[in-house]
Amino acid sequence: MDNLLPKIKTIHIMLQEMGEQQEAVFRMAFKMHNTTNYEIVTPDSAVKPDLVLVDTDTEQGMRTWGASKAAYPDVPVAMFSSSEPSVTTPYLPKPIKFDSLFPVLRSLSQGGNVFDASASRERSAVVDASSNLDGARKATIHRFNPQKGVLGALKFASQGHQDIAILHEGKPVLIVFPNIQRVLLTVSATELEKLCKDDNLAVVCKVVPDNPQWKEKAKVTIMSCLWQMAIWTAQGRLIYPMTPQTVFTLKRWPNLTRLAHVPESMRLSAFLTKTSVNLNILYKVMPLEMPDILNYLAATSVTGFLATDAEYAVDQKAADVSEKVKVDGTVDTPMAKEAEKIAGPSAEQPRGLLQRLMRKLIGKK
Incomplete structure (x- = not known):
């Protein structure tokens, strides 16, 4: 949300169990990317990796992934696989999608893009996409109401001219400042995500007096907050x-x-x-x-x-x-x-x- 995480100028990536062709793809992509400097390191390098990426499409790859997690307990160790992991882990899916590769790599290096195996199993019970004989795809999906919960309250607060606090169980979750298009988060991003996922969450919007100190601390734009909370x-x-x-x-x-x-x-x-x-x-x-x-x-x-x-x-x-x-x-x-x-x-x-x-x-x- 509005780049709350620190920016990384150089990201050191360790590639494990990659074939020569696959590694060449990454090296070529890194050379042509000019926003962030990506450097490939090896287990013998003096530099500690920011991210370990392991091809886990083989049994050896899975073993290497487990060994890498033990060797680098403080570093994200991600699976690079053609199928969704059976465990919760940082994950980069195959094949490489070039329009999203670098945002995903950056997210992985910062501890994000974690595949939730339990959530995937729950979702598969709702979204049942399949292919019929002529190759066309079909799906059954659910809908959600964007006017409810924290997201609905943020939309409401952002459309007015008064500073509004969004409360859950009497405690502020967000304070919205429409005139400067900023939001002050009063809970962690993790807690906010949890609240957004609750379809039956009860929230209250309350007008608050002008407070310059709160506004100074509000660094997140309403736009980026709405975008993230919608997801x-x-x-x-x-x-x-x-x-x-x-x-x-x-x-x-x-x-x-x-x-x-x-x-x-x-x-x-x-x-x-x-x-x-x-x-x-x-x-x-x-x-x-x-x-x-x-x-x-x-x-x-x-x-x-x-x-x-x-x-x-x-x-x-x-x-x-x-x-x-x-x-x-x-x-x-x-x-x-x-x-x-x-x-x-x-x-x-x-x-x-x-x-x-x-x-x-x-x-x-």
Whole structure:
């Protein structure tokens, strides 16, 4: 949230159980990245790693991962794997996604991007995405109400002109200063995340007197706070009252360097600034994970970046927020065909230089 964590100019990464080709991909990516200096270190290096990245797709890789955790107890030891871990651990999924690689690496080195195995099991009971015989994907998803809880209270407080404290059980969670577009966090980010995930949380908004000292301590922008809290609240659910048929597009590109990371956010932003789609079409043309798409839609909707059609403006009392809705990726309409054209690389829209180099390096066309 608004870069609360300290910035790291140089990140030392130890690569374990990587083949020559895989390691070459990382080295090439590090050389072409000019925002942060990434250096690869070995177990023999005098420099302590900031992050250990272990390829765990083999039994030896799993053993090395366990040994690395013991050897570097104070350093994040992340799994680099083509399948989700069976344990809670820092995690970088295969294949490498170049638009999100460096934000994820930075997050991993700072102790973030932890895959929660228990949450994954719970989510899999709700989101049931599968492929049918013709290759189209389908999913059943839940929705959430952004007007409730801490997120709803923050939205309400940010739209006024008075300084407002958001209270839970009589204690302040946030103090919102709309006139300077800042928020003062009075609890830890961990505690705030926990509160956001409680769909039945009771909060109270209370006007507070002007306090220059509080305002001076308020370093987080309302925008970044809304963005992060929308992700925490969504938890891979569709923001109400959107449906799989709601048509949406992006009004403008979010400044992703100042906002919490959402997987594939660069790719989604680039796509949605070019075309309008609904969730059915987006899920059909872009091979992304549904929770990542839904978290991105929640973040961009709450912060005002997402524009939707008239279907979005339905009576909020007319439907059940908790109902399941189905996403069907079998649509075949002019909108879908246009979206496929934009989503897929072509002569008119070639892949970026880094992506083309990486694909050649790993033997793909």
